[in-house]
Amino acid sequence: MPPDRARATREARGPRRFRPRMPRTLRGRATAAAVLIMVVALAIGGGWLYVTLRGNLVDNAGARTELAARQAAADIAAKQGRPHGDMQEPDGGVDAVLVLDDQGRPLASTAPHPAARAAVLAAFRPGRGEDSAVRDFAAAPALASETSVVAVVRTPSPSGDGDLYVYALTVLDAVADAERALGVTVLVGGPLVVLLTGLIAWSVSGAALRPVESMRRELVAVSADRLSRRVPAPGGQDEITRLAETVNDTLERLEHSVTRQRQFVADASHELRNPIAAARAELELALLNKPDPDTAASLSQALDSTVRLERIAADLLLLARLDAQQPPNVELVDLSLLAAELIARRRSARVPLRLVPAEDPVLVRADPGQLERLLANLLDNAQRFADSEVRVGTATDRATGTALLDVADDGPGIPPEATEEVFDRFTRLEADRNRASGGTGLGLAIAREIARAHGGSLRVEPSGRGARLALRLPTADSPSRP
Structure with missing residues (x-):
């Protein structure tokens, strides 16, 4: 796409929005959900606990402070005289008591520097029709270094010259200490609780999903030639058990359907052999009678x-036998020698064959007939597409106990996206159709099935030019051979 067009497309789409990426696995999402819920719960619970704790502590401090102010006012009334000078220290955690006249002048105090505090507190008085009031004061040099709660009580002066205002002050340092302790607890304990929640959620979800993972692994192992496998069903009556039972029922129906299909193909192929052979014999006999040219052409076609x-x-009958997984009649076979024999029979072919054998015999245990059919199919496929030459190579990888045979041609090659498709039954690539080569589309499928029946593999390997098919079989002395 040209740069200008790409830029215009991005502008038309608008700015990219950030989308949080959720974990891909169900286990990860369950753990993330549990952690998120715990974080939200801790935030809400911590906030509620902070508000509740502070409210209770402040309310208690306010009640004690008001009680101390009323007690001081009662003492003043009991003494029948205007208070002055120092006063007795209050009880109950109250820090100071101060008495002001109705002009805001300090008369008595339990703490030094009453004038400074009087300047701050004089404006705070009970409302009309009330005899007391309580409020918080922010930290100030004249009052305290911490937030404090102040209670004021209005009481008549014993001397009859107006009202007196008795102030009691409690510094909320205990509240501040409690808030700090709560903050440290939440900041330190919160992440630990979240981490523990995540670990527990990860472990519990892993244990709950372990049967699902076992089912997944077993389903991966199920293939067309292993339909008899079943997934493990855990005990109980939960959803996972029912899922396992449903999967096993589905596999059983699939196995039955495939078995019937294979049986039909085998029966049809077997029953068709005699009629087809009879038709061929009749056509060959008709050609021997030297008919006229037009009739001969029709008979030949x-x-x-x-x-x-x-x-x-x-080919269909052979595939049906291979699908039935009947064990092959194995013998000791030299891959290099077998390849040489097949190449010798094809010396008059359109495209020459060149063998690059291994120095030593490449011995495998295999059914000679099936292995010969496999190699013949590979050679047919290579000669069909090659331009000038087909190279056949054999080797032994003693480190892995594997016998190697590769067939490479210099033709158009196999597209990367079709490296597995070419092994499907009745699959013919476009180049094959254009050549009208007469292939049935079963050759490579049969070759791969024979390789699998002998515990080996057949794959398309990277090649600089043309196609290269690599056959790997266990060597005769390999412990992995079937």
Whole structure:
């Protein structure tokens, strides 16, 4: 895309929005949800606890302070005289008591520097029709270094010259200490609780989902030739157990359906062999009678189609036998020697074959007939597409106990996206269709099934030019051979 067009597309879409990425696994999402819920719960619980604790402590301090102010006012009334000078220290955690006249002048105090405090407190008085009031004061040099609660009580002067105002002050240092302790607890304990919650959620969800993971691994192992496998069903009557039972029922129905399909293919291929052979014999006999040219051409075309149909029926029957997983009749076979024999039979082919054998014999234990069919299919495929040459190489990897055979041509090659598709049954690439080569689309499928039946593999390997198919089989002395 041109830069100007790409920029215009981005502008049309607008600014990119940030989207938080959730964990991909169900276990991760469950853990993230548990951690998020715990964080929210801690935030709400911590906030509620802070507000409740502070409110209770402040209310208690206010009640004690008001009680101390009323007690001081009662003492003044009991003495029948205007207070002056120092006063007795109050009880109950109250820090100071101060008595002001109605002009705001200090008359008596339990703490030094009453004038400074009087200047701050004189404006705080009970409202009309009230005899007391309580409020918080922010930290100030004249009062205290911490927030304080002040209670004021109005009482008549014993001398009859107006009212007196008795102030009691309590510094809320205990409240501040409690708030700090709560903050430290939340900041230190909160992350530990969140971490513990995450670990517990991860462990519990892992234990709950472990049967699901076992089912997944077993389903991965299920293939067309392993439909008899079943997923493990945990005990109990929970959802996972019911899921396992449903999966096993589905696998059983699938196995039954595939078995019937394979049986049908095998039966149909077997029943078609005799009619097709009879039709071929009739066509060949008709050609021997030297018909006129037009009839001979029609008979030749019909014979070619019949031969092709006969080959397809034989291939389907072979695939059905391979699908039945009947154990092959194995013998000791030298891959290099077998490849040399097959190449020798094809010396008159359109494209020459060149063998690059290993120095030592490449011995495997295999069914000679099936292995010969495998190599023949690979050679047919390579010669069909090659331009000038087909190279066949054999080797032994003693480190892995593997016998190697690769067939490479210099033709158009196999597209990267079709490296597995070419092994599907009745699959023919576009180049194959254009050549009208007469292939059935079953050759490579049969070759791979034979390789699998012998515990090996057949894959398309990277090649600079053309296609390269690599066969790997366990060597005769390999412990991994079937």
